[in-house]
Structure formats: structure tokens, C-alpha cells
Amino acid sequence: MALRDAIKALLELTELEGEDVALKSLCSAFGIEVPRELMGLEDLPPRVALAIAYADRELRPLLRKVASEVLREKLARSPMGRPLGVKIK
Amino acid sequence: MAYPRMIKRGERFDPIDVARQTERIVCRDGARKYTAFYATGVYGGIATGYVVGCCLRCFFCWTDFSRDFPEAYGKYYTAEEACENIVRAARRWKVSKARISGGEPTLCRKHLLELLELIEERDEVKLFILETNGILFGADESYVKDVAGLKKVYVRVSLKAGEPGAFEARTGASREFFELPFRAVKALLDHNVRFHVAAMTDPRIMPSEERRRLIERLAEIDEFLAANLEEEVCDPYEGTLVRMQFYGLNPIEFFGREGLGTT
Numbered sequence: 001m002a003l004r005d006a007i008k009a010l011l012e013l014t015e016l017e018g019e020d021v022a023l024k025s026l027c028s029a030f031g032i033e034v035p036r037e038l039m040g041l042e043d044l045p046p047r048v049a050l051a052i053a054y055a056d057r058e059l060r061p062l063l064r065k066v067a068s069e070v071l072r073e074k075l076a077r078s079p080m081g082r083p084l085g086v087k088i089k
Numbered sequence: 090m091a092y093p094r095m096i097k098r099g100e101r102f103d104p105i106d107v108a109r110q111t112e113r114i115v116c117r118d119g120a121r122k123y124t125a126f127y128a129t130g131v132y133g134g135i136a137t138g139y140v141v142g143c144c145l146r147c148f149f150c151w152t153d154f155s156r157d158f159p160e161a162y163g164k165y166y167t168a169e170e171a172c173e174n175i176v177r178a179a180r181r182w183k184v185s186k187a188r189i190s191g192g193e194p195t196l197c198r199k200h201l202l203e204l205l206e207l208i209e210e211r212d213e214v215k216l217f218i219l220e221t222n223g224i225l226f227g228a229d230e231s232y233v234k235d236v237a238g239l240k241k242v243y244v245r246v247s248l249k250a251g252e253p254g255a256f257e258a259r260t261g262a263s264r265e266f267f268e269l270p271f272r273a274v275k276a277l278l279d280h281n282v283r284f285h286v287a288a289m290t291d292p293r294i295m296p297s298e299e300r301r302r303l304i305e306r307l308a309e310i311d312e313f314l315a316a317n318l319e320e321e322v323c324d325p326y327e328g329t330l331v332r333m334q335f336y337g338l339n340p341i342e343f344f345g346r347e348g349l350g351t352t
Contacts, residue, residue: 011316022133045132047317051285054313067316071308
């Protein structure tokens, strides 16, 4: 799985929870290979691991791009499952 | 101004003033009041020092009554003593993460910075999670600069509302201070501190439109922060139930009998 796809999957999986399980456990449970770029962070909660990766200037542009996609989808969902019509820059 | 404790609907105060008042109670000569040190299962296992005192009065707050009556709870620990207790808890429960929680860790700045410096030197702790409401970081960017150089520090900023009126209603802090946590977020980003943002978006507390505005507001600062947002859920801790009742909410209606385990 490409880094981009793994990050997207992790951001979606941790939308509500994601503090109490390690990145490696979540990846294992959902058949996601821990990306090479996140090695060394696999014992941390996924949200924390992603935030630490975001502080890396080299990984930041990709993470921001994926986050933008995830966010569009997140905001398109209202609690009733209807699009809210929100525009994100 | 009388020291605010649990709030009733409509009460408000200056959170910076409350921070200073609280510090006069919980900080003494570089020491700070703590109620306990042990490890919990959150973050996959983390050694925790529970501090006394906060500058907000959220009606949904889970912490014990030391938040409301800081004079009556806890003992003073120097930074060295607090560090030793945290490291001891980490060793005992075989965890390598640590934090201080319960109250607002950024009160007692001297104590916190000394503690963080000491933690930097300890091999037992690999990551120190600083959980904050962002009020004091937002009020003084130099405080963010102080923690920015520390390698083990990771910050979790918890937002309480997506608009000024809701911020005042839920926390008791006047709406004019609503921007401070967002300023903290911006400052943490500008200083390349490792962090994520959490928010009490439980739909029983925050309407969906406000949640949307909060996420949009975060996205204006940085889209990754908004996508990586930790959405908090309100749980029926003892302190929460009492605070809700005092505030004027019926906890049974809020959580339901099933949610309270009374069915």
C-alpha cells in the first residue's frame, strides 16, 4: 500500500478514537502495512504518530494533501448523511 | 472577583485572572500541587501525574473536585519530586510515555518548564504528552517558544467550542477569550512543536453546525490539523455528573439511564 493510501486510511480510522491503540496494532487489524516513513512511530497511537510525522518537513506536503482530501469528505457528511455543501480552500 | 468553582449557566469570568488566582493556591516556590501519580491505559499506557487547578470551569469536565476546590486537595511536589514519581510510575507499569493531566498543566510555568527539562534527561520516558486547554499558550507565545526546543514534548490542545458564545456558556470563560486556544494552535504550528488538536464535539454538547465551523476554523489554520482532529466524547464521571447538575442540566436526561448504568 502506498504511503498516501496508508495515511488516508489511518486518518479515516482514527476519526473518533485512536488514542488507546498503537499504530502497529491498528495497521495489523486492518491489513495496512506500516509505511516505512512511519517506522519508529509504530508503538505510538496513530493520531500521535501522524502528528509527529507532520512535523517532518519532508513528509508535510504529502500529509497535507491527503488531509485535504479526507477533510473534504468529512465535511461533506452531515450527521444525517447529507452533504452540507461546505467549501474548503 | 470571587474564585469561581462549579459554574451555573450564564456565569462568566476572565480565565487569565482565574489562572493567576489558581496559581496562588497550587504553586509554591517552584512546587505544584498534585493529587496522585500512576499509569493509565490511555495512549496505550502512560505514566501520569495528576495536577490540581484549572483556569476553565467546563460543565462536562471529568476531573475530580480538586479543580473546583484546589485549596482542599493535593500536596506540593517540586519538579524533581514530580519527575521521580512519574518515572517511578513509568518503570512500575513498564510504559515509556508520560504526561501530566487532571488540571491545567500550563499553570505554574516555572514548575512545568523545570519538570520538562528534567524529563528530557530521563531515559525511561521517550515521549511526554502535555495536555492543555491552550489558554495560557495562546495568551503568551513566549511560553510556546519555551517548550518548542524540548525533544520529548508532544502537545495535545483541547478546544471546548467553535464559537464565542458557546465557549463562554460551556467553560465560564468570557467570550472575548475564545480566540486564545486557536492562537495557541497557530503558535504551536509556527514553532514546529509536535502536537494535535482535540475538541469536545460530542453532539449532546456541540451542535453539528458549530462542529462544522470549528473544523473549518482549524482548516483555515492548517488542513492537516483539522483532518487529524481528536473528537472527544463526554463520559459520566462522578465530577461530570455533579457539575452538570450544578450547571442546570439533568445528567439522567443527558446520558440516559442506560448510559449511567442504572437500568
